Amino acid sequence: MTDGTLFRPRRSVLYMPASNERALEKAKTLPCDALILDLEDAVAPDAKPAARDAACAAVGSGAYGRRELTIRVNGAETEWHADDLAAACAAGPDAIVVPKVSSADEVRTLVAAMAEHGAPESTSLWAMVETPVAMLHAEEIAAASDRLTVLVMGTNDLAKELYAEHVPGRQPLLTGLSLALLAARATGTAIVDGVYNDVKDTDGFLAECRQGRQMGFDGKTLIHPGQVDGANRAFAPSPEAVEDARGILQAWEEGAGSGVVTYRGRMIENLHVESAQRILTMHEAITALEADQG
Numbered sequence: 001m002t003d004g005t006l007f008r009p010r011r012s013v014l015y016m017p018a019s020n021e022r023a024l025e026k027a028k029t030l031p032c033d034a035l036i037l038d039l040e041d042a043v044a045p046d047a048k049p050a051a052r053d054a055a056c057a058a059v060g061s062g063a064y065g066r067r068e069l070t071i072r073v074n075g076a077e078t079e080w081h082a083d084d085l086a087a088a089c090a091a092g093p094d095a096i097v098v099p100k101v102s103s104a105d106e107v108r109t110l111v112a113a114m115a116e117h118g119a120p121e122s123t124s125l126w127a128m129v130e131t132p133v134a135m136l137h138a139e140e141i142a143a144a145s146d147r148l149t150v151l152v153m154g155t156n157d158l159a160k161e162l163y164a165e166h167v168p169g170r171q172p173l174l175t176g177l178s179l180a181l182l183a184a185r186a187t188g189t190a191i192v193d194g195v196y197n198d199v200k201d202t203d204g205f206l207a208e209c210r211q212g213r214q215m216g217f218d219g220k221t222l223i224h225p226g227q228v229d230g231a232n233r234a235f236a237p238s239p240e241a242v243e244d245a246r247g248i249l250q251a252w253e254e255g256a257g258s259g260v261v262t263y264r265g266r267m268i269e270n271l272h273v274e275s276a277q278r279i280l281t282m283h284e285a286i287t288a289l290e291a292d293q294g
């Protein structure tokens with residue numbers, strides 16, 4: 001038996017401008033695993049103070065049920081950052097998302113500021129990695145603090161900084177995506193993929209979800225409610241994968257003591273058993289989360 005409570009699904013992580021009242025309301029009913037209440041790119045400069053208040057009120061409302069609730073503050077180089085961070089720490093969301101983190105020192109500074117502002121221990125730091133410098137320092141960023149629990153890919157900013165084009169298959173971004181993934185897995189940090197900008201292009205979106213899942217991402221950041229179901233399906237183990245995992249564990253138990261068994265004609269060693277256990281842990285955590293649709 002595996003323990004699904006140790007695994008937090010982050011298949012679908014939906015951004016919304018914290019200035020958008022309808023979106024804040026709608027999010028209470030959406031089956032996404034996590035929400036990012038945005039104060040950064042999606043909010044116009046003159047709307048930022050009101051968006052900050054709305055995000056903090058949303059966190060305090062307790063109206064978002066099982067969804068992991070986070071606030072994305074403006075970047076450290078901006079005039080809004082200090083006020084955003086202080087307000088977010090006081091509100092105590094599940095995490096504070098910080099854009100354009102490019103070094104381990106920045107992570108340590110943010111963690112110290114969170115402690116100074118009295119952020120509850122339950123509030124983690126999610127670092128957005130979205131610059132060439134961040135890709136080249138991804139491992140030290142991810143390892144800089146235990147409070148940093150998730151790396152968030154910022155593929156729009158990364159493409160902009162690289163002078164790259166958005167193309168199907170994302171070939172120009174693959175080196176950066178892979179470096180960030182290596183850093184996440186090497187340090188035991190979760191990692192979610194970047195957004196797909198064309199909210200009307202379902203086929204393109206689903207193809208990018210499949211690519212992200214195949215590469216190893218835990219989930220995808222989203223910008224529209226219409227993207228939630230596709231991401232939830234893509235980043236969950238399929239029924240076939242769950243059945244296969246159960247079969248592998250059973251074959252392993254039946255062959256107790258031998259270092260290698262076969263299942264459906266395939267060689268099964270300890271490493272396959274660990275992967276099967278991981279799939280079942282994910283499946284149980286998702287089942288538990290979906291049973292609690294609040």
Ligand SMILES: CC(C)(COP(=O)(O)OP(=O)(O)OC[C@H]1O[C@@H](n2cnc3c(N)ncnc32)[C@H](O)[C@@H]1OP(=O)(O)O)[C@@H](O)C(=O)NCCC(=O)NCCSC(=O)C[C@H](O)C(=O)O
Binds near residue numbers: 014017038154224
């Ligand atoms: C992209 C949008 C501007 C489209 O908005 P709209 O035209 O209003 O969409 P719809 O009419 O289809 O909306 C239908 C209903 O759904 C609600 N809605 C829309 N989007 C969201 C959302 N993100 N979360 C929750 N609810 C949402 C609408 O209010 C409608 O509700 P109702 O009328 O009651 O039925 C819009 O989707 C949007 O603003 N998306 C989020 C944009 C955003 O947050 N961008 C910043 C994050 S992405 C980023 O920064 C990337 C990163 O940094 C990088 O570098 O890559």
Ligand SMILES: [Mg+2]
Binds near residue numbers: 154156157
């Ligand atoms: Mg960005």
